[in-house]
Amino acid sequence: MRPQKIIEAKRDGAELTREQIDSFIEGVCDDSWADYQTAALLMAMFTRGLSQAEQDALTYAMLHSGVILDLSGIEGPKVDKHSTGGVGDKTSLVIAPIVAACGGTVPMISGRGLGHTGGTLDKLESIPGYNVNLSCEGFREVLKMCGYAMSGQTSDIAPADKKLYALRDATATVPYLPLIVSSIMSKKLAEGLDALVLDVKSGSGAFMKREGDARDLAAAMVRTGEAFGVKTQAIISNMAQPLGAFVGNALEVYECVRILQGETEPAWRDTAELSFELAAHMLVLSDLSGGMDKARSRVEEAVNSGEALAKFSKNCELQGGDPKVCEKPERVFEESLVRVPIKAPAPGYISGVDALAIGDGVVALGGGRLKAEDDVDHAVGFRCDVKVGEEVREGDLLGEIYCRTDEQGATVLAAFQTAYTITPEPVVASILIIDVI
Amino acid sequence: MRPQKIIEAKRDGAELTREQIDSFIEGVCDDSWADYQTAALLMAMFTRGLSQAEQDALTYAMLHSGVILDLSGIEGPKVDKHSTGGVGDKTSLVIAPIVAACGGTVPMISGRGLGHTGGTLDKLESIPGYNVNLSCEGFREVLKMCGYAMSGQTSDIAPADKKLYALRDATATVPYLPLIVSSIMSKKLAEGLDALVLDVKSGSGAFMKREGDARDLAAAMVRTGEAFGVKTQAIISNMAQPLGAFVGNALEVYECVRILQGETEPAWRDTAELSFELAAHMLVLSDLSGGMDKARSRVEEAVNSGEALAKFSKNCELQGGDPKVCEKPERVFEESLVRVPIKAPAPGYISGVDALAIGDGVVALGGGRLKAEDDVDHAVGFRCDVKVGEEVREGDLLGEIYCRTDEQGATVLAAFQTAYTITPEPVVASILIIDVI
Numbered sequence: 001m002r003p004q005k006i007i008e009a010k011r012d013g014a015e016l017t018r019e020q021i022d023s024f025i026e027g028v029c030d031d032s033w034a035d036y037q038t039a040a041l042l043m044a045m046f047t048r049g050l051s052q053a054e055q056d057a058l059t060y061a062m063l064h065s066g067v068i069l070d071l072s073g074i075e076g077p078k079v080d081k082h083s084t085g086g087v088g089d090k091t092s093l094v095i096a097p098i099v100a101a102c103g104g105t106v107p108m109i110s111g112r113g114l115g116h117t118g119g120t121l122d123k124l125e126s127i128p129g130y131n132v133n134l135s136c137e138g139f140r141e142v143l144k145m146c147g148y149a150m151s152g153q154t155s156d157i158a159p160a161d162k163k164l165y166a167l168r169d170a171t172a173t174v175p176y177l178p179l180i181v182s183s184i185m186s187k188k189l190a191e192g193l194d195a196l197v198l199d200v201k202s203g204s205g206a207f208m209k210r211e212g213d214a215r216d217l218a219a220a221m222v223r224t225g226e227a228f229g230v231k232t233q234a235i236i237s238n239m240a241q242p243l244g245a246f247v248g249n250a251l252e253v254y255e256c257v258r259i260l261q262g263e264t265e266p267a268w269r270d271t272a273e274l275s276f277e278l279a280a281h282m283l284v285l286s287d288l289s290g291g292m293d294k295a296r297s298r299v300e301e302a303v304n305s306g307e308a309l310a311k312f313s314k315n316c317e318l319q320g321g322d323p324k325v326c327e328k329p330e331r332v333f334e335e336s337l338v339r340v341p342i343k344a345p346a347p348g349y350i351s352g353v354d355a356l357a358i359g360d361g362v363v364a365l366g367g368g369r370l371k372a373e374d375d376v377d378h379a380v381g382f383r384c385d386v387k388v389g390e391e392v393r394e395g396d397l398l399g400e401i402y403c404r405t406d407e408q409g410a411t412v413l414a415a416f417q418t419a420y421t422i423t424p425e426p427v428v429a430s431i432l433i434i435d436v437i
Numbered sequence: 438m439r440p441q442k443i444i445e446a447k448r449d450g451a452e453l454t455r456e457q458i459d460s461f462i463e464g465v466c467d468d469s470w471a472d473y474q475t476a477a478l479l480m481a482m483f484t485r486g487l488s489q490a491e492q493d494a495l496t497y498a499m500l501h502s503g504v505i506l507d508l509s510g511i512e513g514p515k516v517d518k519h520s521t522g523g524v525g526d527k528t529s530l531v532i533a534p535i536v537a538a539c540g541g542t543v544p545m546i547s548g549r550g551l552g553h554t555g556g557t558l559d560k561l562e563s564i565p566g567y568n569v570n571l572s573c574e575g576f577r578e579v580l581k582m583c584g585y586a587m588s589g590q591t592s593d594i595a596p597a598d599k600k601l602y603a604l605r606d607a608t609a610t611v612p613y614l615p616l617i618v619s620s621i622m623s624k625k626l627a628e629g630l631d632a633l634v635l636d637v638k639s640g641s642g643a644f645m646k647r648e649g650d651a652r653d654l655a656a657a658m659v660r661t662g663e664a665f666g667v668k669t670q671a672i673i674s675n676m677a678q679p680l681g682a683f684v685g686n687a688l689e690v691y692e693c694v695r696i697l698q699g700e701t702e703p704a705w706r707d708t709a710e711l712s713f714e715l716a717a718h719m720l721v722l723s724d725l726s727g728g729m730d731k732a733r734s735r736v737e738e739a740v741n742s743g744e745a746l747a748k749f750s751k752n753c754e755l756q757g758g759d760p761k762v763c764e765k766p767e768r769v770f771e772e773s774l775v776r777v778p779i780k781a782p783a784p785g786y787i788s789g790v791d792a793l794a795i796g797d798g799v800v801a802l803g804g805g806r807l808k809a810e811d812d813v814d815h816a817v818g819f820r821c822d823v824k825v826g827e828e829v830r831e832g833d834l835l836g837e838i839y840c841r842t843d844e845q846g847a848t849v850l851a852a853f854q855t856a857y858t859i860t861p862e863p864v865v866a867s868i869l870i871i872d873v874i
Contacts, residue, residue, distance in 0.1 A: 040608035
């Protein structure tokens with residue numbers, strides 16, 4: 001099939017057949033489609049729309065453009081969590097060891113941060129020696145030995161998505177639901193899962209700014225997961241303000257280990273709550289627990305007993321990371337960092353902590369990347385001390401910038417300061433989990 | 438301006454500003470826009486549409502992406518003809534010397550054949566030695582010395598169009614009126630004209646198969662020409678059957694010289710009629726003649742007096758071609774060609790001579806090209822002996838294939854044979870000039 005004929009059909013609003021979509025994805029993978037032809041079809045898909053059947057065919061073709069992990073011979077239900085990304089969103093590092101401790105097998109393939117949203121791989125790499133580039137065999141081995149493994153997407157997994165995503169990013173064709181769903185789900189389905197829990201973020205720091213869009217995406221992904229034989233559930237969670245106390249790679253690892261140590265601090269209560277809730281859903285969905293109440297108790301027991309932290313430590317060891325981080329999580333900090341405080345300019349109630357502004361501020365410090373090929377400074381970041389709804393006095397500490405020099409701190413100070421809004425009237429605290437779908 | 442922002446605006450149906458369109462065309466020329474970004478914007482333009490203002494801004498930006506010919510110091514009104522292309526469409530070679538003989542200056546920049554439609558440059562190159570790659574200075578010189586010059590598009594003229602056209606061809610974004618208009622008109626306006634006559638073809642052998650589409654294109658180009666200060670007129674002419682007697686490069690040159698010699702043969706009466714009519718419109722539009730009747734007489738006088746042929750001869754000489762072709766036009770033929778006759782399988786009236794089928798047949802002989810980089814065999818082609826409406830007896834000669842070997846003739850015989858349809862009932866002859874706009 002000539003690319004032009006397929007492009008022409010979609011250009012004129014026709015529904016593409018499974019054969020046409022297969023031919024497209026094959027052509028993307030074997031380079032018989034030029035990038036400009038792929039870009040033209042993506043734009044035609046965006047502007048003319050894709051039906052449910054086309055979306056499923058695209059997901060199927062992208063999934064089968066690569067390998068599907070063969071996890072046979074590894075015990076326990078295969079279950080994963082996927083988040084659409086946010087600021088301070090570090091739940092994977094808490095959830096995976098908990099679910100593994102409760103008998104689940106978590107084959108977690110993650111990405112790197114881009115723009116204001118962080119990435120699990122970057123966070124893990126702030127643990128000295130931690131290797132996120134496992135081979136398929138190495139991934140299976142780690143999974144078998146400790147119940148969870150964390151790795152980057154190899155070139156074997158949904159290679160079509162890698163190419164399509166790069167082109168979509170450059171051609172303004174990212175924000176279209178069927179393309180988003182096929183991109184996320186083709187990668188997740190390649191993990192050979194029994195169950196999948198999705199954390200769809202909504203708010204300024206999320207990909208989906210509006211709750212309605214987040215709900216649509218959640219519903220579409222749940223439908224697709226189920227259509228492909230994977231038990232799927234989605235949570236809509238709030239990303240108007242950053243999650244937890246810390247934003248920044250090493251700082252977030254610190255927060256996660258402290259949670260796994262059973263430390264309860266108000267500033268990261270939301271991280272713990274969302275992580276525990278997602279983990280409980282994973283247990284229920286994969287029949288490891290009889291209901292949400294029991295599942296939630298089991299999750300907390302796994303943390304309080306130290307089982308989850310032991311899994312984390314074991315995983316560190318297996319993936320080459322220094323397990324001493326589990327005893328002294330402050331080891332991931334660099335002592336030489338300069339801290340610049342952000343103080344309340346007036347008394348009142350916190351009415352907003354803009355997640356996008358804080359995420360962008362950390363990128364400006366070098367803690368995130370604007371382009372995929374940029375390097376990341378794992379040490380720098382930000383600590384949020386107050387959340388929406390809290391009362392503050394003038395001069396109270398709202399948070400602290402962790403940066404390399406005073407000069408660097410000065411250049412980003414205003415950006416962090418304006419992320420906070422304070423009103424004289426009391427403000428209701430934000431809901432963390434908006435809905436379960 | 439980031440390409441993504443401009444693509445996004447058109448993707449969402451916004452009207453692009455002049456600044457955005459300028460930035461796009463600049464980016465195409467300096468390669469700061471990747472081909473896939475250009476392709477995505479072209480598809481967004483196609484599916485979301487372009488307003489009149491956007492179309493004019495695009496034409497303007499493409500025109501000014503290169504040089505505009507400076508023809509100051511050359512006498513006479515600058516006037517050109519442009520055809521949208523067809524099968525056997527050779528009028529440029531007849532028109533340019535006639536208009537030059539009548540006092541016009543014709544700076545004709547032409548293209549090569551692609552697919553079933555022929556190209557003026559290929560026809561000219563069948564004259565031994567004829568050079569179609571003139572420099573700007575050489576082009577001016579020829580124009581000054583004989584009133585017309587014929588050359589290919591240099592890289593200086595509307596370079597944006599060259600890139601855009603190649604991408605449109607590969608991404609199914611050719612058939613959209615505003616893109617067609619901006620492509621054609623940016624090149625024609627670069628000739629620095631006072632007047633322009635357009636020959637918009639309609640029918641199976643034309644780019645616009647349907648008369649309504651041809652009318653829309655004609656109207657849009659006339660409007661654009663006038664908006665840019667060039668007196669513009671369009672003719673809609675019939676391209677359901679091939680024009681004239683011959684299809685094939687050298688064969689078409691033969692036909693043109695015979696017409697300029699004043700030879701009147703029924704088989705090329707339509708070529709002469711369309712050429713004379715277009716030439717007369719050019720004279721009227723550029724104030725070289727007082728009205729169509731007078732202009733038409735002047736045209737015929739230029740032919741009958743031998744003035745037009747003398748211009749042709751002079752131009753040949755100036756552009757390196759062998760002027761002896763004017764005395765003995767059969768010199769361009771290759772004597773070794775094999776002729777394969779097409780005969781009427783039944784008595785009746787010719788109801789169709791499918792221009793597309795005949796054009797494709799000549800391409801199959803090697804007389805045209807499928808890809809821009811293909812070579813062309815200038816000698817081969819086809820002679821059409823009968824036109825729609827003519828009565829034939831069984832076994833009458835309908836035409837002849839001019840090919841290299843009997844074997845080659847055998848492979849294309851059926852294609853030429855099925856181009857002709859014969860019905861028992863009388864058929865009205867086709868109208869050649871459908872309308873003047």
